[in-house]
Amino acid sequence: MFTLFVNAVYELEKRRSTRLPKTRLSRRKEDREARHQLVLDVALELIEERGLDHLSMHKLSKELGYTVGALYRYFPSKSALISSLQCQVLDVLKTSLEALMEDVADVCASEPSLIGITYLRGIITFYAEYTRHSSSHFYLNSRLLGDPKILVEEEDAGGVKERVQALMLLIGMAMMQAGVASEQQEALKKALIFWSGLHGVLQVQKIERYVPGGLDMVDLSKQFSQALLLGWGASPDDVVCADQYVKQLDERTPFELRADVKGVQREKRGE
Amino acid sequence: MFTLFVNAVYELEKRRSTRLPKTRLSRRKEDREARHQLVLDVALELIEERGLDHLSMHKLSKELGYTVGALYRYFPSKSALISSLQCQVLDVLKTSLEALMEDVADVCASEPSLIGITYLRGIITFYAEYTRHSSSHFYLNSRLLGDPKILVEEEDAGGVKERVQALMLLIGMAMMQAGVASEQQEALKKALIFWSGLHGVLQVQKIERYVPGGLDMVDLSKQFSQALLLGWGASPDDVVCADQYVKQLDERTPFELRADVKGVQREKRGE
Known part of the structure; x- marks a missing residue:
């Protein structure tokens, strides 16, 4: 099922990059x-x-x-503008998380049963760095969730909706692959809890000055996800192994580079 | 240790209500x-x-x-005003959570070992209702965390800081009493993860329209806290028992009344 999904993502990517010859x-x-x-x-x-x-x-x-x-x-409206912006931010995030998925499949090649859990642990590390290195993107995602005001009107919401669902599907598939969810509805619910809870934990960075001794955001978010995954039935040994793989991922491409999405975009454009 | 803490809270309350005779x-x-x-x-x-x-x-x-x-x-400034507002919102929240604690100690009188876990499960139910019935208060707490802008300047932050710490202490003490943390630093860290993660999960209400079939916020936040507590080593049986006690608390005073903080304030003032 996970492989099917990876293939679907590749297909999409291929279609996107097929360019027509340039006319006026x-x-x-x-x-x-x-x-x-x-x-x-x-x-x-x-x-x-x-x-x-x-x-x-x-x-x-x-x-x-x-x-x-x-x-x-x-x-045509501020709502349409914010919707486009939000879509773009979510697209960039999805691209980063898909790239991460490919790397995870690669480092876990000899232990494919750990792909899901490694991916989930990797997302946590990625996101903690994303908060820091792509803070305006993180902020927009946070506001999408956290602001009671409707920033995007119903008629402009289609694109955002589709992307939030795709993101939850991506995380949900990893939940199933990791064995912490057994069917899709459950997996999507857990993906939503995982993603939104992580957002909440990372927002705490804001009140760092209220906490004696400061805060280690990577540590906090790792502890958060570890508790959730164990609570949903992941084996403690698997989590330890997954973290070893996450270290390998970091050695391959440091997470702070992966999470600097503007840097990644600049590099892609060859700047 | 928990009893000591309850007593300290009572003392504070007593001191507050000692009024001097009225002069001009x-x-x-x-x-x-x-x-x-x-x-x-x-x-x-x-x-x-x-x-x-x-x-x-x-x-x-x-x-x-x-x-x-x-x-x-x-x-003297907008920052000072927001700081006062934030302090008041946090005070009201703390008062509600302290009232909940007293009720928990009461319903768990025959099984005092379950006080901590029942309290933590009760906080979850309380907070899910608080999001709905006291949304402007929830919003301010969320913005305190979620907005990258500094809303309260350093010189006005003292009161907020003190109150956030007191809140974390309240939740942290329950963590220790529930046996999911063994020393204070660990307990405070877990309290922070618990509170901020819960905030994140409850913010999801905002994107309800993006989720097919809608969302049950009470269910989501309960699932979130259950996974965290189990992941931190709580026994599944204890969680089941705690939820029975939370039902008793709800029969005593419905959580939606507890969470309607303005209603509670009005009642106190005898309106």
């Missing part, structure tokens, strides 16, 4: 896409600097040197 | 306190309506019918 129309489309991307990049920068609530279409257009009307031609 | 000066002080409270109440209402980021000293003074200068006489 396709070049114009590319220009439009590049400007689209620029708007999203600047929006993310503004969010980084001043927070999501201070982002307005007015401020964004000023920052871009566009008229408000021109900006609305790219995004 | 103390009446004036009471007036000031009432106005102080009014400012906080209106600020919380504004946050409920429009979100924390839209709260400004300017808007608040307008809503109160004060000049901005008059408002600054009560709170």
